[in-house]
Amino acid sequence: MSQQIPLTWFLYFAAASFSIGLMGVLMRRNAIGVLMAIEIMLNAANVNFVAFWRYGPTPASEGPISGVMMALFVVTVAAAEVAVGVGLILLCYRRWRAADVDELDTLSG
Amino acid sequence: MAAGFSLQDFILFSPVILLTGWGLLTLILDLTVLSRLSDTDRNRALGLWTIAGLVSSVVLCQFLAFEYVGNVSGQDTLIFFDTLNGGVLYTQFAALVLLFAILVTCLSMVWNFTSHWGEYYALLTWSAVSMIVLIASEDLITLFLSLETMTICLYLLTAMEKSKKRSAEAGLKYFVYGSVSSALFLFGLSLVYGQTGSTGIDMIGQILSGAERPGLSGNVAGGVAVLMIMVGFGFKVSAVPFHQWAPDAYEGAPAPVAAWLASGSKLASLVAMVKVMGGALGTWSATTSPTSPGWVGLLALISAATMTYGNFAALGQTNLKRLLAYSSIAHAGYMLVGVIAVGISTRREEAAAALFFYLVIYGLTTIAGFALASWLDRDRGTEDVDDLNGLGRRHPYVGVAVCVLMLSMIGIPPTAGFFGKLYMFMEALNVGGQDKVTMIGLVALGLFNSVVSAFYYVRILKAIFLRESDRKPLQNMGPEVSLPLAVGAGLALFFGFQPASLLEDMEVVSRSGLRFAERPIASEERGVVRTILPARTENPEAAPAAEAPKP
DSSP states (O other), rough: OOSSOHHHHHHHHHHHHHHHHHHHHHHBBBBBHHHHHHHHHHHHHHHHHHHHHHSSSTTTTSSSOOHHHHHHHHHHHHHHHHHHHOOOOOOOOHHSSSSBGOOOOOOOO | OOOSOOOOHHHTTHHHHHHHHHHHHHHHHHHHTTTTOOHHHHHHHHHHHHHHHHHHHHHHHHHHIIIIIOOOGGGGGGGGTTEEEEEEHHHHHHHHHHHHHHHHHHHHHHOOOSSHHHHHHHHHHHHHHHHHHHBOOOOOOHHHHHHHHHHHHHHHHHTOOTTTTHHHHHHHHHHHHHHHHHHHHHHHHHHHHHSSSSOOOHHHHHHTTTTOOSSSSSSSHHHHHHHHHHHHHHTTTTTTOOOOOOHHHHHSOHHHHHHHHHIIIIHHHHHHIIIIIIISGGGGOOOOOTTTOOOHHHHHHHHHHHHHHHHHHHHHHOOOOOOOOHHHHHHHHHHHHHHHHHHHHHHHHHHHHHHHHHHHHHHHHHHHHHHHHHHHHHSOOOOOOGGGTTTHHHHHHHHHHHHHHHHHHHTOTTTTHHHHHHHHHHHHTTTTTGGGGHHHHHHHHHHHHHHHHHHHHHHHHHHHHHHHOOOOOOOHHHHHHHHHHHHHHHHHHHHHHHHHHHHHHHHHHHHHHHOOOOOOSSSOOOOOSSSEEEGGGGGGTHHHHHSSOOO
């Protein structure tokens, strides 16, 4: 029962969504879009953690649960990061009337 | 102490707990008692309040170091389910981070760059807390959590300067780069977890060195993990090619925050990097055979690029903060040589001690450099190198202090910067085996770069001593600027004459606080003593689960 879906499927899924997130970060111009792409990347890593925990060498019900703990903490971190990120984007929007990352070019050199 | 936790763990971590509460009290004070005061008065009151909290935390820390830590070492120092280090490493570096924080708080009181002083000082306190926890981390969970807490506080601190547009931009840029890098870092950690089934740093090191085929050869997932973890740390310590945020963030941030970014955050990230790369992934470090590359080669490339780029880009800078930013990138390059030495040297503890020596001196001198920038910011609102013109005539003592600082940053005796470079490069040259040539090349490049760096550091001295000022004179700097400047220059000179005292202290720290797994030896057949995971009884993570009620 527990082995119906192989581990590799989860890993392919996580790698695929991580790549989608990374492409989003690189190609999106809107800062909110970048923020969303970062969230996808964090969640891809979370899928990895939970999958590795579930299919790990120690039985999931009694072994160390650090993989799941990590995933839970990452969810918290991601929430904090979004709060701060949206705050910063709003701050920039007020100054430039735009939320595009390529408009921010005062600092360079 | 066995796995699990006791009251003593809380006592050992009381300086950190105290500071966390102190930050909350800062917010409450700002909103209640001090709400009617002017911005200047609130800045002064809350700054002194924060300094009081930091000082009491240092005192508590040193008291605990004598009372509890004493001479315990090794496994005994781990607390809170083996996730944190409660030994000399923690107490010494906590005191150091807090000293940096005190100096940065002094600088924050120099001028009014924001009106949100309660939030500012609370975030400063909490970022100091998370730096201490990051240094003490012995588990990937606490490591990632404290790393993120630290950077999230720093994103906000960077964007704190209200009067300048560039501050918000710097904050957003730092945020975007930083959070992408931490996502990459986390994915790397997940792959390491998948390979080892553990998140304990020491445990990962043991499992990897006990594997059937130690080393990275043929291990694609391991290679990807190393790459991603290196990207994560590369961003945090601003190594080329992940450095783009650093000059913008340092220039845009208020000068005290830039000082904090360059000293505290770099110190904490590099200690964590030594632990993860040297401790957990140390097995994957060396080039053991042509078919088994380690992470050393990659890190050597990054290090060479970092110091060269940092120094050459700094040559053309006119803004003092931006110049210091590039100088901090260059110093990160030198320090990565130290990290590599820790990874492959046979004298790993000594190599780590030399790196820590360099970090301490670098942190102190760079804070003092940003003290100069804060002073310019307060009186002129700009911080160009030209603003320093004629400073030596008007303020000879400042001139002497800056002279000491610049000599230390270049690495000229009798300043501590010289001994920092000397110890670190000597440890790098002690490396034997296949990577010896790489290390010799890196040290040679490092020395060449030190010569290049002299050009822009001396430009600051030239402005101070040889040029006439054409701008309005600076006012007296006051104790908030002079204290960090004096502490930085004084300690750079003191440890220049007494380098052994600091080095011995750092050796004690690295001997008792860092645990390195055995490294594979190329020719030796290690046999299949351990399979993939060690026996359950050896697993410190298994203990908490055993305490859980059984049906």
